[in-house]
Amino acid sequence: MAFSVQTTVQRALLRTSRQLLPPSTTVTSPASSSVATYATAAAKEANREQNDYDLAIVGGGIVGAATAYKISQMGGAKPLRIVILEKEKEMAMHQTGRNSGVIHSGIYYRPGSLKAALCVQGLDLMYEYCDKYSIPYKKVGKLIVAVDDGEVPGLMNLLKNGTANKVRDLQLIEGSQIKEYEPYCRGVKALLSPHTGIVDYGLVTRSMGDNVKARGGEVKLNYEVSKFQSAPEDGRLLIFAKDGRSVSCKGAIVCGGLQSDRLAVLSNCKPTPKIVPFRGDYLRLKPEKRHLVRGNIYPVPDARFPFLGVHFTPRMNGDLWLGPTAVLSFAREGYGMFSFNLRDTWEELTFPGLIKLGGRFLRFGLGEMWRNIYTPAQVKLLQRYIPEISAKDVERTHAGNRAQAIDSNGDMVDDFIIDTAQDEMGKKIVHVRNAPSPAATSSLAIANHIVNTVKEKFEFMK
Numbered sequence: 001m002a003f004s005v006q007t008t009v010q011r012a013l014l015r016t017s018r019q020l021l022p023p024s025t026t027v028t029s030p031a032s033s034s035v036a037t038y039a040t041a042a043a044k045e046a047n048r049e050q051n052d053y054d055l056a057i058v059g060g061g062i063v064g065a066a067t068a069y070k071i072s073q074m075g076g077a078k079p080l081r082i083v084i085l086e087k088e089k090e091m092a093m094h095q096t097g098r099n100s101g102v103i104h105s106g107i108y109y110r111p112g113s114l115k116a117a118l119c120v121q122g123l124d125l126m127y128e129y130c131d132k133y134s135i136p137y138k139k140v141g142k143l144i145v146a147v148d149d150g151e152v153p154g155l156m157n158l159l160k161n162g163t164a165n166k167v168r169d170l171q172l173i174e175g176s177q178i179k180e181y182e183p184y185c186r187g188v189k190a191l192l193s194p195h196t197g198i199v200d201y202g203l204v205t206r207s208m209g210d211n212v213k214a215r216g217g218e219v220k221l222n223y224e225v226s227k228f229q230s231a232p233e234d235g236r237l238l239i240f241a242k243d244g245r246s247v248s249c250k251g252a253i254v255c256g257g258l259q260s261d262r263l264a265v266l267s268n269c270k271p272t273p274k275i276v277p278f279r280g281d282y283l284r285l286k287p288e289k290r291h292l293v294r295g296n297i298y299p300v301p302d303a304r305f306p307f308l309g310v311h312f313t314p315r316m317n318g319d320l321w322l323g324p325t326a327v328l329s330f331a332r333e334g335y336g337m338f339s340f341n342l343r344d345t346w347e348e349l350t351f352p353g354l355i356k357l358g359g360r361f362l363r364f365g366l367g368e369m370w371r372n373i374y375t376p377a378q379v380k381l382l383q384r385y386i387p388e389i390s391a392k393d394v395e396r397t398h399a400g401n402r403a404q405a406i407d408s409n410g411d412m413v414d415d416f417i418i419d420t421a422q423d424e425m426g427k428k429i430v431h432v433r434n435a436p437s438p439a440a441t442s443s444l445a446i447a448n449h450i451v452n453t454v455k456e457k458f459e460f461m462k
């Protein structure tokens with residue numbers, strides 16, 4: 001009888017520990033105090049085992065998920081115990097689930113930059129991943145179109161970059177050839193990138209999470225990381241959630257997207273570069289006008305900005321999106337035109353880097369705001385490419401916030417950044433502080449890069 005009481009209590013406590021209640025949670029039982037003491041100790045042990053990992057990955061966007069996936073696939077005598085900690089109720093709820101869904105080919109990025117190399121590798125790795133796990137994608141191709149002679153030098157620079165970056169099968173085509181690919185599009189010259197594609201990055205990310213689980217890893221959702229600490233008894237890294245739960249591990253990789261600067265500060269990294277959110281709103285072409293566009297049509301971007309400009313992008317569900325704009329957002333994770341978060345806004349408006357940047361790009365910023373509010377102004381831009389489109393053919397749809405890293409001089413940080421604090425606890429944590437577009441395309445190549453970096457830093461991964 002006593003045995004059965006013990007196991008019942010133990011089971012109840014184990015169940016409780018599996019639900020990861022905060023350590024302060026008390027469980028009452030009708031059993032005697034010695035049985036309860038025994039069971040509490042057993043539950044504590046089980047709880048500890050449940051929450052002990054080799055490696056934690058903070059952030060269940062595509063960069064965190066791809067990193068966890070790569071690590072879960074590594075060979076070795078003893079597989080690493082890994083966990084993804086994600087604050088939302090699902091993976092991919094921020095940038096990854098709110099982007100254009102384009103698999104970029106690597107044309108835009110400065111030759112020699114990590115961004116260029118990882119995008120070119122990332123495209124192949126993304127297609128391979130989708131083939132391996134039967135995730136649908138479409139290689140719809142892309143045209144970057146110069147609509148007048150003034151835009152041709154910019155287009156030629158892109159050709160030079162793309163060629164230096166070894167983008168496959170990139171071609172310069174004449175205005176007369178544009179209609180073979182896009183019958184309704186006008187322009188004087190264009191770059192054709194046949195391997196550019198589209199995919200649902202949310203689906204890819206959730207599949208990566210499932211693959212991590214299939215290899216024995218875990219994904220803890222609703223786990224908002226709020227503190228890192230070194231355990232006094234054994235020096236392991238403790239990662240606390242806002243609700244009091246904790247996990248312990250030997251090291252962590254933090255891929256926090258729009259919150260990456262705040263998470264970096266939690267482990268004593270410097271506060272800059274700071275994340276400033278730029279919202280991109282999309283319009284959707286009404287179904288009766290869907291025939292006007294076949295693949296991706298992009299403008300020649302303004303080289304002063306990291307954004308690619310408003311483009312025409314088909315979606316996996318058959319829709320066609322037009323956008324995104326680029327306006328300062330007053331809420332890092334708010335997606336409405338009037339979304340507002342006091343802390344986010346205060347930090348933005350008191351950040352000297354943003355004030356300097358705003359001074360330099362005030363005109364551009366105001367223009368973007370105007371086009372964002374007044375749809376006919378946005379449509380006017382689109383008509384440069386497809387004159388048949390009119391304001392009544394579009395409707396507002398989705399929005400996404402880009403995590404734009406800005407340094408204290410007011411410069412937008414363009415390349416991928418990995419950061420680690422130098423104190424004892426900080427050395428156990430690697431932060432991905434800047435993973436801007438095309439980081440969804442590049443995610444598996446970024447993951448390889450991160451794995452190589454952490455292998456050097458983390459003894460247990462050697």
Ligand SMILES: Cc1cc2nc3c(=O)[nH]c(=O)nc-3n(C[C@H](O)[C@H](O)[C@H](O)COP(=O)(O)OP(=O)(O)OC[C@H]3O[C@@H](n4cnc5c(N)ncnc54)[C@H](O)[C@@H]3O)c2cc1C
Pocket residue numbers: 058059060061062063064085086087088091092093094095096097098099100101102103104223224225226255256257258259263280324399400401402403435436437438439440441442
């Ligand atoms: C409008 C827009 C269009 C884009 N278009 C493209 C495109 O076509 N192609 C392309 O390749 N790229 C594109 N990008 C860029 C791409 O989406 C991002 O570079 C990429 O998704 C970044 O992934 P991430 O995992 O770093 O960030 P995120 O997807 O933002 O993921 C970060 C995760 O961390 C979690 N997190 C944050 N704080 C905590 C915490 N305290 N505890 C636990 N979890 C936390 C968040 O909830 C989130 O899930 C676009 C981006 C935007 C916004």
